[in-house]
Amino acid sequence: xxxxxxxxxxxxxxxxxxxxxxxxxxxxxxxxxxxxxxxxxxxxxxxxxxxxxxxxxxxxxxxxxxxxxxxxxxxxxxxxxxxxxxxxxxxxxxxxxxxxxxxxxxxxxxxxxxxxxxxxxxxxxxxxxxxxxxxxxxxxxxxxxxxxxxxxxxxxxxxxxxxxxxxxxxxxxxxxxxxxxxxxxxxxxxxxxxxxxxxxxxxxxxxxxxxxxxxxxxxxxxxxxxxxxxxxxxxxxxxxxxxxxxxxxxxxxxxxxxxxxxxxxxxxxxxxxxxxxxxxxxxxxxxxxxxxxxxxxxxxxxxxxxxxxxxxxxxxxxxxxxxxxxxxxxxxxxxxxxxxxxxxxxxxxxxxxxxxxxxxxxxxxxxxxxxxxxxxxxxxxxxxxxxxxxxxxxxxxxxxxxxxxxxxxxxxxxxxxxxxxxxxxxxxxxxxxxxxxxxxxxxxxxxxxxxxxxxxxxxxxxxxxxxxxxxxxxxxxxxxxxxxxxxxxxxxxxxxxxxxxxxxxxxxxxxxxxxxxxxxxxxxxxxxxxxxxxxxxxxxxxxxxxxxxxxxxxxx
Amino acid sequence: xxxxxxxxxxxxxxxxxxxxxxxxxxxxxxxxxxxxxxxxxxxxxxxxxxxxxxxxxxxxxxxxxxxxxxxxxxxxxxxxxxxxxxxxxxxxxxxxxxxxxxxxxxxxxxxxxxxxxxxxxxxxxxxxxxxxxxxxxxxxxxxxxxxxxxxxxxxxxxxxxxxxxxxxxxxxxxxxxxxxxxxxxxxxxxxxxxxxxxxxxxxxxxxxxxxxxxxxxxxxxxxxxxxxxxxxxxxxxxxxxxxxxxxxxxxxxxxxxxxxxxxxxxxxxxxxxxxxxxxxxxxxxxxxxxxxxxxxxxxxxxxxxxxxxxxxxxxxx
Numbered sequence: 001x002x003x004x005x006x007x008x009x010x011x012x013x014x015x016x017x018x019x020x021x022x023x024x025x026x027x028x029x030x031x032x033x034x035x036x037x038x039x040x041x042x043x044x045x046x047x048x049x050x051x052x053x054x055x056x057x058x059x060x061x062x063x064x065x066x067x068x069x070x071x072x073x074x075x076x077x078x079x080x081x082x083x084x085x086x087x088x089x090x091x092x093x094x095x096x097x098x099x100x101x102x103x104x105x106x107x108x109x110x111x112x113x114x115x116x117x118x119x120x121x122x123x124x125x126x127x128x129x130x131x132x133x134x135x136x137x138x139x140x141x142x143x144x145x146x147x148x149x150x151x152x153x154x155x156x157x158x159x160x161x162x163x164x165x166x167x168x169x170x171x172x173x174x175x176x177x178x179x180x181x182x183x184x185x186x187x188x189x190x191x192x193x194x195x196x197x198x199x200x201x202x203x204x205x206x207x208x209x210x211x212x213x214x215x216x217x218x219x220x221x222x223x224x225x226x227x228x229x230x231x232x233x234x235x236x237x238x239x240x241x242x243x244x245x246x247x248x249x250x251x252x253x254x255x256x257x258x259x260x261x262x263x264x265x266x267x268x269x270x271x272x273x274x275x276x277x278x279x280x281x282x283x284x285x286x287x288x289x290x291x292x293x294x295x296x297x298x299x300x301x302x303x304x305x306x307x308x309x310x311x312x313x314x315x316x317x318x319x320x321x322x323x324x325x326x327x328x329x330x331x332x333x334x335x336x337x338x339x340x341x342x343x344x345x346x347x348x349x350x351x352x353x354x355x356x357x358x359x360x361x362x363x364x365x366x367x368x369x370x371x372x373x374x375x376x377x378x379x380x381x382x383x384x385x386x387x388x389x390x391x392x393x394x395x396x397x398x399x400x401x402x403x404x405x406x407x408x409x410x411x412x413x414x415x416x417x418x419x420x421x422x423x424x425x426x427x428x429x430x431x432x433x434x435x436x437x438x439x440x441x442x443x444x445x446x447x448x449x450x451x452x453x454x455x456x457x458x459x460x461x462x463x464x465x466x467x468x469x470x471x472x473x474x475x476x477x478x479x480x481x482x483x484x485x486x487x488x489x490x491x492x493x494x495x496x497x498x499x500x501x502x503x504x505x506x507x508x509x510x511x512x513x514x515x516x517x518x519x520x521x522x523x524x525x526x527x528x529x530x531x532x533x534x535x536x537x538x539x540x541x542x543x544x545x546x547x548x549x550x551x552x553x554x555x556x
Numbered sequence: 557x558x559x560x561x562x563x564x565x566x567x568x569x570x571x572x573x574x575x576x577x578x579x580x581x582x583x584x585x586x587x588x589x590x591x592x593x594x595x596x597x598x599x600x601x602x603x604x605x606x607x608x609x610x611x612x613x614x615x616x617x618x619x620x621x622x623x624x625x626x627x628x629x630x631x632x633x634x635x636x637x638x639x640x641x642x643x644x645x646x647x648x649x650x651x652x653x654x655x656x657x658x659x660x661x662x663x664x665x666x667x668x669x670x671x672x673x674x675x676x677x678x679x680x681x682x683x684x685x686x687x688x689x690x691x692x693x694x695x696x697x698x699x700x701x702x703x704x705x706x707x708x709x710x711x712x713x714x715x716x717x718x719x720x721x722x723x724x725x726x727x728x729x730x731x732x733x734x735x736x737x738x739x740x741x742x743x744x745x746x747x748x749x750x751x752x753x754x755x756x757x758x759x760x761x762x763x764x765x766x767x768x769x770x771x772x773x774x775x776x777x778x779x780x781x782x783x784x785x786x787x788x789x790x791x792x793x794x795x796x797x798x799x800x801x802x803x804x805x806x807x808x809x810x811x812x813x814x815x816x817x818x819x820x821x822x823x824x825x826x827x828x829x830x831x832x833x834x835x836x837x838x839x840x841x842x843x844x845x846x847x848x849x850x851x852x853x854x855x856x857x858x859x860x861x862x863x864x865x866x867x868x869x870x871x872x873x
Binding site (some may be wrong): 006007008009081084085088092093094096097098099100101103104105107108109110111112113114116117118129132134138142158159160161184187188189190191192193194195198208209210211212219224320321322324325328341355356357358359360361362363364365366367368369371372374375376378379406407408409410411412413414433434 | 582585586587588589590591592593594595596599602604605606607608609610611612613614615634638640641644645648652724725726728729730731732733734800802803806807809810811813814815818820821822823827828831832834835837838839840841842843844845846849852853855856858
């Protein structure tokens with residue numbers, strides 16, 4: 001059935017058979033040339049069977065894949081459990097981890113809607129009300145006021161807390177929490193400091209920790225699989241060792257270097273942890289790290305222990321316990337190897353999880369320093385140990401800032417100083433650094449693809465990023481030269497891989513994506529061939545051009 | 557008029573106690589996990605929005621304290637210019653800025669009335685005819701502050717009410733109680749404005765009333781508009797701590813305790829010790845994967861996962 005034009009907050013609990021919104025291609029934010037003529041199909045239709053089996057009444061899209069309750073009794077049981085979880089969410093005992101920020105955001109929002117314009121999902125969808133950052137927050141707020149804050153029915157009615165807590169409300173709220181990339185751009189723009197991203201996170205957490213509801217890509221095949229077999233990708237230690245052998249061969253072939261990649265080397269200075277997706281999908285990334293770390297003479301190692309070779313921590317998106325479990329596994333591996341620090345590779349959410357969000361759960365000898373790879377790479381590039389020729393990267397390059405790295409950790413400049421030094425045609429996107437836009441794959445979307453979510457995450461949540469990329473390469477975008485989006489994050493790369501295909505960016509504008517370390521190795525003069533095959537430059541100056549002197553660091 | 561005095565004392569006391577209680581509650585909140593958001597106003601040495609995490613071995617270096625001046629400059633721009641609204645929501649800024657300036661002026665006016673009352677208690681006349689320079693200055697400053705406060709507050713509060721009501725992006729989100737709050741504030745401003753216009757052009761009655769409150773004395777012939785304004789003002793004060801109108805108070809915590817709280821948990825630090833009891837707290841979440849956790853710290857001792865498969869490497873290790 002068609003959605004209503006004007007949506008009230010209380011509609012979330014009504015008309016379970018009707019989607020609150022239906023997205024068509026005509027609704028969406030227009031894209032610049034050469035994608036201006038692309039007609040988006042809108043969010044794809046579910047099959048009849050899927051419609052019967054899964055909750056989809058928010059917007060006709062399925063992300064969480066919640067099975068429909070089989071009976072009224074089951075619905076009531078789930079509502080009761082949700083209410084129980086709601087109480088725990090607002091208790092010091094059960095949710096000390098985020099209680100203060102949550103309560104502040106619940107109590108003091110004035111609903112000025114300043115945050116709406118900052119949300120790429122809301123903007124790209126053609127400003128659909130269900131995607132407004134305050135929509136799901138207001139639903140939770142009214143439930144909190146009515147069911148937790150001790151107000152009686154009359155007072156609740158007088159106050160305007162008019163939402164019925166029924167199964168339809170919960171099912172829609174659950175899907176709604178998975179229409180936010182948790183990029184927290186909305187929070188950044190809030191004059192009061194209200195954090196709608198946090199509220200989406202807390203809704204996800206309530207559902208997971210109390211009702212056991214979470215997308216299977218995040219939970220069953222994500223954190224649980226990582227804890228069981230070592231990686232959310234399913235990669236086992238034996239598989240890892242085979243890939244490392246392959247990487248060593250590739251390094252020799254591409255760079256002429258014979259490198260033995262250190263694995264489980266006790267007493268190393270650095271334990272380097274990559275997103276295991278890199279080993280499987282982009283082994284040239286961890287291989288480039290190996291080249292750079294060896295060239296710089298660092299004492300480092302990889303791990304083949306459970307979780308030690310996969311930096312991902314999907315718990316950071318939906319579940320504090322899973323976050324803590326995986327973070328502790330990472331720390332245990334580092335402790336057993338007796339390293340002095342953990343360095344997180346090019347993975348934004350792993351940065352956020354291990355360096356910042358999980359920071360306050362570590363105690364004693366498991367409280368091992370955890371740092372980003374970015375400043376280390378910056379030191380390597382400007383140390384003079386590498387012979388770099390920026391002309392080998394003489395093609396248009398723009399930088400995609402992973403939200404987790406910039407807005408959530410404040411790691412902004414090291415990657416820029418590197419790119420300014422090694423990529424002569426580097427240019428910024430219009431909104432960059434701490435004001436960047438999410439790639440649209442944040443908070444788990446990059447690795448989620450149930451049913452029709454793909455159309456949503458590429459067509460809507462990734463649309464703003466496509467617009468940004470296209471604008472960054474104007475006005476000569478149709479010229480044949482290769483252009484690169486540097487995305488120093490595994491999940492962002494996964495999203496870019498899919499966006500490039502979905503929007504035909506390679507065909508229409510010769511746009512490719514890569515990580516940062518690949519570009520650094522590509523600039524090394526003493527490698528016989530291009531490290532990035534698509535980046536072949538026909539005429540390169542024969543002599544080494546020294547990289548620019550680093551900008552003096554301040555505040556370090 | 558005794559009843560009015562009693563009501564004022566009681567309601568003001570409720571405001572003071574509730575305000576302090578709110579502050580106490582926030583100060584007693586458990587430490588939360590880090591959830592900072594860059595840029596941090598206090599990181600003046602990294603104006604691009606960077607953090608100490610941009611240094612490779614940040615944990616070995618003494619931690620620089622945030623620039624207090626930087627934080628104050630940010631908050632100053634927010635409080636006195638509503639910079640974020642100006643940058644990001646200009647049409648609303650035209651309403652909320654004069655509204656809040658009206659409130660700031662009203663608070664200033666309140667203190668000026670208190671000072672004026674104390675001055676008259678001290679025997680110095682506060683009026684246009686005062687022979688004392690201080691009394692003269694106080695009289696005119698009170699006028700200069702008070703009149704714009706009441707005019708700005710009334711007009712912009714009315715504009716806010718209309719905007720909330722007619723703006724399709726705001727009205728669905730505005731609960732009945734929030735309309736009531738705005739009407740309440742409007743009534744307070746409007747009665748103040750009318751009291752000034754009709755009965756108290758020099759705010760002499762306001763000072764006299766304040767004097768009677770401070771001296772536990774009495775006042776005769778208080779105009780009904782002035783009395784209504786006085787009652788509404790203290791009623792509003794007493795009601796304020798229980799509403800989202802306390803967002804000016806919340807802002808301190810959302811910024812200092814959340815957005816700008818980047819304090820790292822270093823090994824052996826006071827913060828690490830402070831966190832220990834929180835990790836040992838009992839928890840009782842019900843999902844299947846939470847059943848084995850009775851305390852957060854149990855995640856350390858949990859054993860999960862299969863034994864690692866035997867490793868085989870070409871060429872030996």
